[in-house]
Amino acid sequence: MGMTMTQKILASHAGLEKVQAGQLILANLDLVLGNDITSPVAIKEFSKLNKEGVFDKDKVTMVMDHFAPNKDIKAAEQCKMCRDFCGEKKVTHFYDVGKMGIEHALLPEQGLVTCGNVVIGADSHTCTYGALGAFSTGVGSTDMACGMAIGKAWFKVPSAIKFNLTGKLRKYVSGKDVILHIIGKIGVDGALYRSMEFTGEGLSSLSMADRLCIANMAIEAGAKNGIFEVDEITLDYIKAHGGAEPVVFSADEDAVYDEVININLSEIEPTVAFPHLPENAKTFDQIDDIEINQVVIGSCTNGRLEDLQESAEIMKGKQCAKGVRVIVIPATQQIYLDAMEQGLLKIFIEAGAVVSTPTCGPCLGGHMGILAKGERAVATTNRNFVGRMGDVESEVYLASPAVAAASAITGKISSPWEVMNYEV
Amino acid sequence: MKYEGNVIKYKDNVDTDVIIPARYLNTSDHAELASHCMEDLDKTFVTRVQKGDIIMAGFNFGCGSSREHAPIAIKASGISLVIAKSFARIFYRNSINIGLAIVECPEAVDGISEGDRVEADMDNGIIRNLTTGKEYKTEPFPEFVQKIIENGGLINSIAEGIIK
Numbered sequence: 001m002g003m004t005m006t007q008k009i010l011a012s013h014a015g016l017e018k019v020q021a022g023q024l025i026l027a028n029l030d031l032v033l034g035n036d037i038t039s040p041v042a043i044k045e046f047s048k049l050n051k052e053g054v055f056d057k058d059k060v061t062m063v064m065d066h067f068a069p070n071k072d073i074k075a076a077e078q079c080k081m082c083r084d085f086c087g088e089k090k091v092t093h094f095y096d097v098g099k100m101g102i103e104h105a106l107l108p109e110q111g112l113v114t115c116g117n118v119v120i121g122a123d124s125h126t127c128t129y130g131a132l133g134a135f136s137t138g139v140g141s142t143d144m145a146c147g148m149a150i151g152k153a154w155f156k157v158p159s160a161i162k163f164n165l166t167g168k169l170r171k172y173v174s175g176k177d178v179i180l181h182i183i184g185k186i187g188v189d190g191a192l193y194r195s196m197e198f199t200g201e202g203l204s205s206l207s208m209a210d211r212l213c214i215a216n217m218a219i220e221a222g223a224k225n226g227i228f229e230v231d232e233i234t235l236d237y238i239k240a241h242g243g244a245e246p247v248v249f250s251a252d253e254d255a256v257y258d259e260v261i262n263i264n265l266s267e268i269e270p271t272v273a274f275p276h277l278p279e280n281a282k283t284f285d286q287i288d289d290i291e292i293n294q295v296v297i298g299s300c301t302n303g304r305l306e307d308l309q310e311s312a313e314i315m316k317g318k319q320c321a322k323g324v325r326v327i328v329i330p331a332t333q334q335i336y337l338d339a340m341e342q343g344l345l346k347i348f349i350e351a352g353a354v355v356s357t358p359t360c361g362p363c364l365g366g367h368m369g370i371l372a373k374g375e376r377a378v379a380t381t382n383r384n385f386v387g388r389m390g391d392v393e394s395e396v397y398l399a400s401p402a403v404a405a406a407s408a409i410t411g412k413i414s415s416p417w418e419v420m421n422y423e424v
Numbered sequence: 425m426k427y428e429g430n431v432i433k434y435k436d437n438v439d440t441d442v443i444i445p446a447r448y449l450n451t452s453d454h455a456e457l458a459s460h461c462m463e464d465l466d467k468t469f470v471t472r473v474q475k476g477d478i479i480m481a482g483f484n485f486g487c488g489s490s491r492e493h494a495p496i497a498i499k500a501s502g503i504s505l506v507i508a509k510s511f512a513r514i515f516y517r518n519s520i521n522i523g524l525a526i527v528e529c530p531e532a533v534d535g536i537s538e539g540d541r542v543e544a545d546m547d548n549g550i551i552r553n554l555t556t557g558k559e560y561k562t563e564p565f566p567e568f569v570q571k572i573i574e575n576g577g578l579i580n581s582i583a584e585g586i587i588k
Binding site: 026044048049122139140277 | 437439441442445446447449450451452464465483484487488489490491492493495496510512513514517518521522566568569572577578579582583587588
């Protein structure tokens with residue numbers, strides 16, 4: 001019986017020739033990640049272990065992104081705790097204001113993850129790096145503490161669902177529409193405890209931004225990880241970002257999957273997930289006029305340069321609808337700089353949007369765009385749970401950057417095809 | 425291990441954002457987190473929870489954010505055990521790692537009502553509804569996981585050299 005991509009990576013990191021679904025293993029870690037809200041809990045736990053240093057100062061990273069720049073005094077204390085810890089333990093990759101970006105956009109950009117790595121992060125969207133052909137999964141702060149101490153974590157080897165992609169995405173349709181479509185199809189626990197493995201001829205038309213976005217939201221289907229088969233696009237990306245030498249693991253031909261799901265990318269339409277679960281996916285034939293108060297374009301899901309380019313293309317020369325607050329958040333300093341040099345920020349500001357420094361901020365209802373009771377937002381973020389962006393009676397509609405930009409212009413949830421008069 | 429308490433019951437897909445809203449993640453103080461536990465789902469939880477009480481819920485309990493603050497808030501509020509039809513995986517491992525007892529048992533969730541008195545004998549995998557007298561069987565934890573729980577969580581297991 002063959003192994004899946006995930007199983008092969010886990011076997012190699014557990015020093016085993018073979019693993020099978022359900023087996024409990026202790027795997028060596030290539031990278032341990034934390035942010036400013038999960039790391040303080042991990043640091044407290046780490047201190048109980050009487051370890052002088054972290055297992056490898058180059059393989060631990062902390063990114064101050066959630067409540068940074070510090071939103072209040074308590075947040076400032078938490079960032080300070082991380083800063084002091086990383087200083088004392090000489091952690092190489094500590095990202096503070098000025099260098100930081102949203103962690104899951106930042107790490108691939110900085111070349112910290114490569115194909116075949118095993119990565120844990122005390123943040124659920126750590127599954128993003130599966131786009132690079134790595135096994136990467138979200139854990140809690142105690143796992144992070146133990147990972148920092150011994151460079152290992154326990155895992156139950158997952159079974160997998162294989163997604164066989166064919167076709168090619170149409171204009172103004174992106175990775176976000178693909179993953180919202182998939183979650184709508186299988187549900188928020190449709191891949192619970194399992195891997196989502198993406199393969200097929202359709203891969204060649206998906207950019208790294210699309211893949212990172214799709215892998216990012218694997219957790220919203222309950223998955224342990226999402227992972228993409230490595231191809232030239234992956235290898236070029238890793239090379240361009242100075243990543244370590246890739247180790248490519250392909251699934252065995254006789255690998256066993258719980259299920260194989262075929263997705264024809266040519267058929268995917270602009271898709272919106274309605275409150276209060278990411279599985280409430282609808283296409284525009286099912287959507288009536290829904291007025292909005294706020295648009296957020298950003299986050300670890302959709303704050304990349306390609307996302308800003310697509311949004312700017314739609315907003316160029318237009319004005320944001322009256323009464324709609326439009327917040328654009330480039331995910332990293334490099335993306336911010338690139339967007340500035342390409343004139344994208346000018347387009348947003350002239351349209352009446354604000355452009356923020358990188359932060360997770362509004363996505364989790366932290367700061368920089370909280371909703372009042374009864375308010376509605378279209379957001380390119382990843383969760384639309386009750387109270388996620390503010391008051392428990394506010395609403396978040398999840399969508400792609402193209403849908404968010406189109407909605408910013410009309411003031412209601414709108415299809416980019418309609419706003420751009422694009423003939424399908 | 426045996427647990428006994430009154431049942432507080434919730435639906436499917438209870439996410440960690442409602443268990444402990446992000447606006448309180450600027451602290452990791454256990455008591456403070458407990459004082460806001462379940463706030464966005466059930467404002468009455470903190471006033472009615474008694475030490476030893478048992479949370480019962482539907483499918484995918486603890487989905488969403490990996491915040492360990494969620495199982496910490498539940499444990500610190502006095503909850504002794506969470507029984508659900510299924511758990512989101514990060515919440516599941518976080519609970520084991522911090523020593524919060526959790527178990528999957530769909531039949532028990534369907535058969536037991538809010539307010540019932542329940543006893544769970546986790547050594548033998550039996551959940552008893554003391555109010556109605558009905559019994560439900562559960563799967564015991566895998567040995568590796570059992571070891572972590574017996575040693576009071578992952579940190580102790582490493583500190584004592586059980587995991588190297």
